[in-house]
Amino acid sequence: MHVDFAVLADYALVDQHGKLSVMGIFQHVWVPQLPTIYPRVHLVLRVRGRRTEIGEHRLRIRFAGPDGGEILGGEGAVQFGEPPAGVRDVEAAAVLIFDLPLATAGEYAFTIALDGETEYRVPLTAAVLPVPTP
Numbered sequence: 001m002h003v004d005f006a007v008l009a010d011y012a013l014v015d016q017h018g019k020l021s022v023m024g025i026f027q028h029v030w031v032p033q034l035p036t037i038y039p040r041v042h043l044v045l046r047v048r049g050r051r052t053e054i055g056e057h058r059l060r061i062r063f064a065g066p067d068g069g070e071i072l073g074g075e076g077a078v079q080f081g082e083p084p085a086g087v088r089d090v091e092a093a094a095v096l097i098f099d100l101p102l103a104t105a106g107e108y109a110f111t112i113a114l115d116g117e118t119e120y121r122v123p124l125t126a127a128v129l130p131v132p133t134p
Helices: none
Strands: 004-012 020-026 028-031 036-050 053-062 070-080 089-104 104-113 117-128
Touching: 004 089, 004 104, 004 117, 020 036, 020 070, 028 036, 036 053, 036 104, 053 089, 070 089
Parallel strands: 028 117
Antiparallel strands: 004 020, 004 036, 036 089, 053 070, 053 104, 104 117
16 A cells, blocks of 8 residues: 655545546745745545555654644544455545644645555745845
8 A cells, every 4th residue: 555646736626436636736835924824725645555455544644844843743544445346456535625834934744654654745845925126
């Protein structure tokens, strides 16, 4: 089982058939001032595995600041059921929505651990908008 991909986006959804749609992928934000709350960031990820890996898998997501300290975090489980006959891979997509507290300029990151192993990092840099010169 592994994280196939993970990105930050302006908007994403998983439809009733499991199809994932993502708009506005980014890794940098400009803000008018710091500290601030950057609203409605969609963390989009897809987990994929082999048919032999059906069952429950632990997932932990952590958002850390430039100093490496955890700002947000949580964990849960992903359940993979038996896929239809002839399908060799199992997959699941998730869209998690966050209002991100940004205290200072610098590099932030989401880290995603699956079954206790950190295996994916999604960077995000934040900077203050430059003041235009007259």
